[in-house]
Amino acid sequence: MxxxxxxxxxxxxxxxxxxxxxxxxxxxxxxxxxxxxxxxxxxxxxxxxxxxxxxxxxxxxxxxxxxxxxxxxxxxxxxxxGRAPSTPAAPQEDLDMKRRSLVGGIAAAAAAAAAPGTAAPRSIGMSDVGRLQQRFAEIIAGDHRYGGQLGIEQRAAALADEALNLQNAGSATQRVRSNLYACAASFRSSAMWAAIDGRRYDDAKTHMREAQVLAEMSGDQAIKFRIWSHAGAMYRHMGRPADAFAANDVARNLHITRRDPMFASLGLARQAAIHGAAQDRAGTRRALDQAQDAMQRANPDDYRPVWLLAFYDQAELDALALSAHLALGDYPTAEFHAHRCLSTLRPHMRRSQAITTTRLAHAQLAQGDLETATATAMKVPADAATRHPRVSRMLQEFGAALRAKALGDPTVQTWTEHARDTWRATA
The missing domain is CATH 1.10.260 (434 Repressor (Amino-terminal Domain))
Known part of the structure; x- marks a missing residue:
């Protein structure tokens, strides 16, 4: 071998x-x-x-x-x-040069290859695709650390353009071209998600339309699923459950959900969150049960794309269950799923930890546990509390709900002073 x-x-x-x-x-x-x-x-x-x-x-x-x-x-x-490398191993290169190529960009190489009159067009191969995929993994890691940042959105969109520029940088097989379109769609879908997470919905819809075209050109079922599933989440956050159901149904009806139960599970978990937003208790319970069953049937050793492996697991399923039950007003069940999510959440999921902690505080406050809820909300890291749009808004709503529920209670002053000091420290 x-x-x-x-x-x-x-x-x-x-x-x-x-x-x-x-x-x-x-x-x-x-x-x-x-x-x-x-x-x-x-x-x-x-x-x-x-x-x-x-x-x-x-x-x-x-x-x-x-x-x-x-x-x-x-x-x-x-x-x-059982999965072989996409291309034969390249000849041994200078190790430092190889490492720089792995962590560096490809824009200069693409521009040089496309420049007229300098040299014959080079051959674009799977090694170029591999470098793009490494950059995509870096985008995914940054998203899970910071989430919703305009810089992540802009970087992902720029990398989508780099992937498309490679189409004109030299000759390539149809397989390579399909993979380049899939890379461009992946980057564009990450730009879309960063915009959704940052509540920049008009920008998200622009990225979505471009991502959908690129995904169709690639023929990649996994990235099609990601884009339409993101669209469902976007419309749910916008308060448009009918559109959310329609978009998520496109994702759930792709044949990849029949081939891999993990995709089916994610589609069903997000469907449950939409049912919660639509105030459908029975639909929420049914979708969550089906999502859990599909996850248990999934083979953990099956090959899956980077973006799915990086975030979807039992903790994410519980996070979506938390969102659904919080929307339904079932606060004890929401609190249960929040605690279970936080107990298994992987350390690199910092954005998810902040969102889940904030939602837990809301669930505790709604049950009248003012001190516990305030202590929970104060655990949200300062950078997320001030720089992540979704978290910032949820914490502002928490403060308003706390004042409405217990004006004059010492917890209100505690929270007010904490919020003021947090904003001042990060200003």
């Missing part, structure tokens, strides 16, 4: 200052948090990963590694069992 070095992992380790021993220790600590038992990795284990002798670590180890890095295993150069 040919063994190919995992240069993506090597590049990540160099960029973050990890030796084989230090990464093994970090993953062992993450394993202990996940399983309650110390991990047994050492430097030789990590060297096996880098050398390509272990191409797909065990599931618990992968989960721990993803917690440490904030990236899915596929974005770190690992390949699921």
């Amino acid at each position: 040919n063994v190919t070095r995992n240069e993506v992992l090597e590049a990540w380790m160099d960029e973050h200052g990890h030796s084989s021993n230090s990464l093994a220790e970090a993953v062992n600590r993450a394993l202990e948090r996940l399983t309650g038992r110390p991990g047994g990795l050492d430097g030789s284990s990590v060297r096996d990963w880098k050398a390509g002798r272990v191409r797909w670590p065990k599931s618990a180890t992968r989960r721990a590694l993803e917690d440490v890095t904030g990236l899915p295993a596929t974005a770190l150069g690992f390949l699921p069992r």
